[in-house]
Amino acid sequence: MSDELKQEQEITQIIHKTFKSAAVEIKRAGRLAVKLRSDLLPPFISYLKDYMQFKHLVMISGVDWIEENAFELVYHLYSYERKIHVMVKVRLDRNNPQMQTLLPFWDHAGTYEREIHEMLGIHFEGNPDLGEFILEDWDDIPPMRRDFKTVEYVNDLYEWREGREDRQDVRKTIAEQYDETIPDFDKEEK
Amino acid sequence: MKEDWGKEAGNIIANWARKHSLWVLAYGTGCGAIELPPTMTSKYDAERFGLRGAATPRQADVLLISGYLAVKTLKRVIRTYEQMQAPKYVIGFGSCTINGGMYWDSYNTVKRLDDYLPVDVFINGCMPRPESVIDGIIGLQKLITEDKAYGWIKYQKNLDWYRANQKKVIKNWKMPDYNW
Numbered sequence: 456m457s458d459e460l461k462q463e464q465e466i467t468q469i470i471h472k473t474f475k476s477a478a479v480e481i482k483r484a485g486r487l488a489v490k491l492r493s494d495l496l497p498p499f500i501s502y503l504k505d506y507m508q509f510k511h512l513v514m515i516s517g518v519d520w521i522e523e524n525a526f527e528l529v530y531h532l533y534s535y536e537r538k539i540h541v542m543v544k545v546r547l548d549r550n551n552p553q554m555q556t557l558l559p560f561w562d563h564a565g566t567y568e569r570e571i572h573e574m575l576g577i578h579f580e581g582n583p584d585l586g587e588f589i590l591e592d593w594d595d596i597p598p599m600r601r602d603f604k605t606v607e608y609v610n611d612l613y614e615w616r617e618g619r620e621d622r623q624d625v626r627k628t629i630a631e632q633y634d635e636t637i638p639d640f641d642k643e644e645k
Numbered sequence: 646m647k648e649d650w651g652k653e654a655g656n657i658i659a660n661w662a663r664k665h666s667l668w669v670l671a672y673g674t675g676c677g678a679i680e681l682p683p684t685m686t687s688k689y690d691a692e693r694f695g696l697r698g699a700a701t702p703r704q705a706d707v708l709l710i711s712g713y714l715a716v717k718t719l720k721r722v723i724r725t726y727e728q729m730q731a732p733k734y735v736i737g738f739g740s741c742t743i744n745g746g747m748y749w750d751s752y753n754t755v756k757r758l759d760d761y762l763p764v765d766v767f768i769n770g771c772m773p774r775p776e777s778v779i780d781g782i783i784g785l786q787k788l789i790t791e792d793k794a795y796g797w798i799k800y801q802k803n804l805d806w807y808r809a810n811q812k813k814v815i816k817n818w819k820m821p822d823y824n825w
Binding site: 591594612 | 649682716717720743744749750751752753754756757759813814815816817
């Protein structure tokens with residue numbers, strides 16, 4: 456087990472030596488997860504990108520931990536030479552979520568940050584394009600937060616057609632329309 | 646638009662000509678547009694019914710709302726529909742237009758297409774197979790022969806009701822007045 460994960464362990468040791476407060480976990484071969492303090496993120500990403508050859512930013516995802524009153528951002532980085540995928544996890548305060556932008560490192564980080572800003576409400580300091588991106592004329596709270604009541608919003612704004620409340624079985628209506636009978640599936644199993 | 650158009654359209658020859666050359670606006674609003682290439686090409690040939698794609702709304706007869714309709718798209722579709730020239734028909738494609746379909750709990754899609762645009766034919770399915778699409782087109786042709794497909798007149802007469810529904814969902818209303 457230990458000689459297969461040699462490269463991952465090497466990376467773990469280097470990270471622990473340079474960034475003392477980072478907590479690295481090897482999930483399996485080729486997958487590392489790093490928990491980091493939120494203000495250390497740009498130097499850490501710059502270190503991984505320039506010195507450890509993690510040149511590809513795959514995605515930035517946002518998670519809403521409403522029970523722990525925090526937002527979590529996960530930065531997925533990939534290295535072509537080492538073929539290892541690193542997930543850098545950063546926790547933010549839920550009442551005032553702010554983060555530094557990664558635009559100076561990668562141009563396409565701007566797209567992910569704009570989407571996370573619109574859907575979760577996290578502000579990225581230094582990104583000039585934060586604004587209306589996908590939704591048009593949206594005046595409610597950011598919709599991917601877990602305290603946004605989707606079903607109530609939908610029931611307020613849109614109208615339903617009859618037939619959805621009682622969860623009517625559509626097979627019955629169609630069978631009546633074409634004068635057929637629905638086979639009894641429970642009987643056939645026996 | 647004058648009222649005589651409705652009476653003239655009751656002419657049988659006019660209906661026969663219209664139903665055999667329906668030009669569909671080439672506008673894929675949702676995921677249903679993926680079923681249009683198989684329908685139009687040689688296996689389930691829809692061109693034998695006179696169907697062909699139209700490039701602009703002024704040249705189209707049928708507006709095909711293929712699939713879910715986000716509020717952002719609805720604003721553009723209303724403008725497109727009002728630019729089409731009578732007689733015009735709307736086909737609601739897929740179960741998202743009927744009662745929300747797969748996106749029933751989405752904050753951004755419209756659940757009942759009937760409230761916002763006058764629909765003549767609904768085609769059920771997610772996505773409907775090309776045979777169902779052709780079935781829907783034949784249904785529309787039947788409605789035209791029987792003199793029952795007057796969606797555009799219904800829209801004109803009940804414009805206030807449609808506008809009220811549309812404005813409830815679309816918040817930033819900056820559109821030209823409907824004067825067709």
